[in-house]
Amino acid sequence: MTTAQRPTLxxxxxxxGVSRATVSRVVNGSTTVAESIQQAxxxxxxxxxxxxxxxxxxxxxxxxDSIALVLPEAATRVFSDDxxxxxxxxxxxxxxxxxxxxxxxxxxxxxGGHERVERYTTGxxxxxxxxxxxxxxxxLPGRLARLGIPVVCSGRPLDGVEVPYVDVDHVGGVTRAxxxxxxxxxxRIATIAGPQDMVAGIERLIGYRDTVAAxxxxxxxxxxxFTRESxxxxxxxxxxxxxxxxxxxxxxxxxAHAALRTLREAGRRVPDEVAVIGFDDIETAAYTEPPLTTxxxxxxxxxxxxTRQLLRxxxxxxxxxxxxxxTELIIRDSA
Amino acid sequence: MTTAQRPTLxxxxxxxGVSRATVSRVVNGSTTVAESIQQAxxxxxxxxxxxxxxxxxxxxxxxxDSIALVLPEAATRVFSDDxxxxxxxxxxxxxxxxxxxxxxxxxxxxxGGHERVERYTTGxxxxxxxxxxxxxxxxLPGRLARLGIPVVCSGRPLDGVEVPYVDVDHVGGVTRAxxxxxxxxxxRIATIAGPQDMVAGIERLIGYRDTVAAxxxxxxxxxxxFTRESxxxxxxxxxxxxxxxxxxxxxxxxxAHAALRTLREAGRRVPDEVAVIGFDDIETAAYTEPPLTTxxxxxxxxxxxxTRQLLRxxxxxxxxxxxxxxTELIIRDSA
DNA sequence: TTGTAAGCGTTATCAG
DNA sequence: CTGATAACGCTTACAA
Numbered sequence: 001m002t003t004a005q006r007p008t009l010x011x012x013x014x015x016x017g018v019s020r021a022t023v024s025r026v027v028n029g030s031t032t033v034a035e036s037i038q039q040a041x042x043x044x045x046x047x048x049x050x051x052x053x054x055x056x057x058x059x060x061x062x063x064x065d066s067i068a069l070v071l072p073e074a075a076t077r078v079f080s081d082d083x084x085x086x087x088x089x090x091x092x093x094x095x096x097x098x099x100x101x102x103x104x105x106x107x108x109x110x111x112g113g114h115e116r117v118e119r120y121t122t123g124x125x126x127x128x129x130x131x132x133x134x135x136x137x138x139x140l141p142g143r144l145a146r147l148g149i150p151v152v153c154s155g156r157p158l159d160g161v162e163v164p165y166v167d168v169d170h171v172g173g174v175t176r177a178x179x180x181x182x183x184x185x186x187x188r189i190a191t192i193a194g195p196q197d198m199v200a201g202i203e204r205l206i207g208y209r210d211t212v213a214a215x216x217x218x219x220x221x222x223x224x225x226f227t228r229e230s231x232x233x234x235x236x237x238x239x240x241x242x243x244x245x246x247x248x249x250x251x252x253x254x255x256a257h258a259a260l261r262t263l264r265e266a267g268r269r270v271p272d273e274v275a276v277i278g279f280d281d282i283e284t285a286a287y288t289e290p291p292l293t294t295x296x297x298x299x300x301x302x303x304x305x306x307t308r309q310l311l312r313x314x315x316x317x318x319x320x321x322x323x324x325x326x327t328e329l330i331i332r333d334s335a
Numbered sequence: 336m337t338t339a340q341r342p343t344l345x346x347x348x349x350x351x352g353v354s355r356a357t358v359s360r361v362v363n364g365s366t367t368v369a370e371s372i373q374q375a376x377x378x379x380x381x382x383x384x385x386x387x388x389x390x391x392x393x394x395x396x397x398x399x400d401s402i403a404l405v406l407p408e409a410a411t412r413v414f415s416d417d418x419x420x421x422x423x424x425x426x427x428x429x430x431x432x433x434x435x436x437x438x439x440x441x442x443x444x445x446x447g448g449h450e451r452v453e454r455y456t457t458g459x460x461x462x463x464x465x466x467x468x469x470x471x472x473x474x475l476p477g478r479l480a481r482l483g484i485p486v487v488c489s490g491r492p493l494d495g496v497e498v499p500y501v502d503v504d505h506v507g508g509v510t511r512a513x514x515x516x517x518x519x520x521x522x523r524i525a526t527i528a529g530p531q532d533m534v535a536g537i538e539r540l541i542g543y544r545d546t547v548a549a550x551x552x553x554x555x556x557x558x559x560x561f562t563r564e565s566x567x568x569x570x571x572x573x574x575x576x577x578x579x580x581x582x583x584x585x586x587x588x589x590x591a592h593a594a595l596r597t598l599r600e601a602g603r604r605v606p607d608e609v610a611v612i613g614f615d616d617i618e619t620a621a622y623t624e625p626p627l628t629t630x631x632x633x634x635x636x637x638x639x640x641x642t643r644q645l646l647r648x649x650x651x652x653x654x655x656x657x658x659x660x661x662t663e664l665i666i667r668d669s670a
Numbered sequence: 671t672t673g674t675a676a677g678c679g680t681t682a683t684c685a686g
Numbered sequence: 687c688t689g690a691t692a693a694c695g696c697t698t699a700c701a702a
Contacts, residue, residue: 008679009679018688019689019690020689021681021682021688022688024682032688033687037688051454051458054460055390055393056394056679058390058680059390059391060679060681061680062694064390097445097447097448103441104401104439105428105438106437106438107428116432119386122384124341258622283563343694345696353672355696356673357671357672367672368671369671369672372671387695387696388696390694391695391697392697394694394696395677396678396696396697
């Protein structure tokens with residue numbers, strides 16, 4: 001276990017025959033250092049394999065060069081295969097890599113986890129906090145913002161607090177999807193709505209309601225929680241309650257996938273008798289039977305946009321209170 | 336932007352009427368402090384909302400209380416919907432939460448990213464490093480280990496270096512799967528192998544080869560890279576080369592899923608004419624047409640086990656050089 | 671049991 | 687343009 005003593009600024013300074021301050025300047029790219037000295041310092045850094053001690057640096061700069069991504073979802077649901085969270089993670093990681101900052105991932109599913117996140121983030125151990133997919137009315141984003149800690153949420157915070165957020169255009173996407181159904185001649189259009197304690201669930205239902213109402217069509221609603229199991233159950237409810245339905249918009253591809261299967265089991269042909277549209281455009285959507293028509297959301301871009309906003313806030317810039325990313329209707333065979 | 340000055344140990348000490356050292360002791364749970372003083376300190380901590388500055392702490396303790404999880408995959412592939420990486424992330428997060436340590440996520444797909452990971456990890460900015468799914472012969476794990484930095488890999492490192500690793504029992508799982516096919520009367524058993532620069536791809540192919548060879552059956556091999564697209568292409572190759580095949584083992588569920596569709600398009604009935612078995616047991620596997628027989632791997636547990644090993648190493652314990660987690664054959668309808 | 675004081679490795683402020 | 691020197695907030699011998 002040779003815990004090789006890592007070289008310090010001091011060591012580099014001695015070797016290059018200059019002061020610590022000068023080495024620090026070179027390392028941090030100050031331009032006010034003579035070229036010859038820069039050379040010498042850089043060589044010493046190279047020879048000694050010097051790497052700055054971030055703890056020492058952040059102690060004096062008051063920055064940590066890391067940001068937290070909080071996934072406040074119950075741990076079991078965070079990584080269902082809808083790829084939403086992985087997509088956000090990936091987008092954030094890409095953008096942070098460019099900014100040379102670290103991504104600290106925190107799951108806040110359990111109550112203990114939530115408390116831990118609170119301690120850590122309020123303790124200013126990160127330069128900013130990204131919240132993915134709030135559940136219910138989490139007071140943490142608002143609290144952090146009030147403490148002056150940069151915060152960006154994915155989706156409008158449900159507790160009405162003024163925190164900058166980025167989201168995809170749920171309503172626009174759903175509107176296009178439902179109109180597509182109507183234009184296809186469907187008149188008994190049902191929906192499998194998402195959980196109503198999440199922005200995505202709420203907004204997608206609004207999009208459905210407004211569009212069918214505008215067309216003078218009835219609202220046929222059942223609720224799920226974005227998972228396949230819940231989608232299957234909701235589809236059965238809909239079939240029982242509205243046996244004459246001729247279309248269904250499911251608020252997630254997972255639920256749509258389950259609906260497809262449930263419809264088949266019930267002997268309904270898709271899309272001939274019942275058209276189905278999902279939301280997300282997960283990879284599997286192209287491989288369902290029949291391939292799923294769905295609304296694509298730019299999920300990686302969501303992660304990137306959130307991160308960019310956060311970095312701007314951390315940099316002292318003012319940012320738009322809300323950013324809406326476009327969604328797109330992907331037409332396959334199910335509708 | 337009221338960047339509220341956060342309270343320091345000093346402030347707490349003043350308020351409680353004791354020295355900094357005593358506060359530090361209480362905060363760090365030393366037992367050698369009088370009960371009454373502990374009370375006072377705790378109250379002061381509470382009132383001031385004191386949270387320790389981790390940078391300052393780590394500067395003196397030489398620990399960072401954070402560990403890195405490196406995903407050295409190309410960014411575009413890290414988050415395909417096979418759930419492997421999300422599963423590992425989740426397992427690591429769970430275990431680290433229990434240990435009150437932070438998870439720093441690093442993607443090392445691009446060359447620049449890889450260099451960044453190297454700088455960061457060799458710079459001892461983390462107490463240990465977890466490597467998920469090595470690609471090719473990455474020298475970094477070995478180098479870190481030599482520097483005395485705790486390292487654990489998922490899967491045996493391909494450059495033959497002696498780094499502790501945890502993996503699932505690929506060979507055992509595949510052996511059971513292929514035997515199941517043989518017992519079902521299949522005699523022309525093909526495989527869609529995974530990429531041969533990854534342990535998972537290599538080992539799963541070994542499992543197939545050994546088992547068909549032991550049964551005196553021919554090896555019918557095509558290669559993919561675990562993705563659906565590659566699986567479809569490989570399945571077409573196999574059909575062209577071995578039109579009389581009666582079973583196929585795909586080294587990933589995604590490839591198996593694509594194979595299912597390709598077979599259907601080619602007019603082969605599954606499982607009557609061709610049996611199909613996958614590997615992973617992703618959520619979608621239960622929803623394919625027909626539902627996919629596959630090998631389940633405990634992927635979250637893999638993340639947890641890796642993390643536990645790493646924490647033990649960081650704690651100075653000696654650990655087993657390798658740990659193998661059991662896999663399980665899940666029989667559905669496709670074989 | 672508690673307090674004092676010496677660092678930990680940087681950056682930043684001043685002089686020079 | 688460069689070098690002392692003082693923080694930054696905490697832990698930890700060593701004293702008391």
